[in-house]
Amino acid sequence: xxxxxxxxxxxxxxxxxxxxxxxxxxxxFSTYAMGWFRQAPGKEREFVAAISWSRxxxxxxxSVKGRFTISRDNAWNTVxxxxxxxxxxxxxxxxxxxxxxxxxxAPLRSRDYAYWGQGTQVTVSS
Numbered sequence: 001x002x003x004x005x006x007x008x009x010x011x012x013x014x015x016x017x018x019x020x021x022x023x024x025x026x027x028x029f030s031t032y033a034m035g036w037f038r039q040a041p042g043k044e045r046e047f048v049a050a051i052s053w054s055r056x057x058x059x060x061x062x063s064v065k066g067r068f069t070i071s072r073d074n075a076w077n078t079v080x081x082x083x084x085x086x087x088x089x090x091x092x093x094x095x096x097x098x099x100x101x102x103x104x105x106a107p108l109r110s111r112d113y114a115y116w117g118q119g120t121q122v123t124v125s126s
Contacts, residue, residue, distance in 0.1 A: 002026040002115040004096045009120030012086055016124070020081040022096030022117060033099045033106035034079040035113055036070060038092035038122075048094070049081060050106035057104050064090075086124045093119040 008020040022034065035050035049070040050059045058070050069082040079096060097113035099106065107113060 002030070002032070002098050004098060004115055004117035006094065006096045006117045006120040009094060009122045011123045011125065014086060014088055014124055014126050016086050017082070017084045018086065018122060020083065020094055020096075020120060020122070022079045022081075024077050024079070024098065030100065031102035032115075033101050033103075034070075034072065035097045035099065035106060035108075036079075036081045036094060037097060037110055037113075038090075038094045039119075040089075040092040043092075045095070045110050047108050047110070050108060051079065052104045052106040053102050055104045057106070059106055059108060083122070086122075088124045088126045091122060091124050093121050095119045 003025045005023045031053045033052050036048040037045050038048050039045040047061050051070045067085045072079045096117040098115040099113045
């Protein structure tokens with residue numbers, strides 16, 4: 001089993017920044033692609049960003065490209081989502097997820113992720 005714990009959410013004004021963290025524990029020697037998803041009230045969960053295992057290739061939703069950056073620490077135990085130029089429409093619960101795999105690919109669909117964190121609320125005020 002893999003446990004994921006998100007942190008770093010909060011309330012920020014439009015144009016501000018936040019950095020989310022996702023701490024991974026459990027099967028630390030297994031390989032995983034990591035992703036961030038978000039879900040706003042009344043909407044479906046949507047892909048935000050992902051990073052592959054082997055080369056750390058990154059993928060972004062068009063809505064956050066150029067504003068958000070996904071990264072990981074060298075030990076692969078923590079994944080970050082740096083969010084800048086935040087907009088009210090970025091308001092959502094943000095979830096970290098892990099998908100087993102060792103390739104230079106990270107899934108973009110939530111159904112391809114096996115493990116999920118509990119989520120952290122991000123609220124952007126206008």
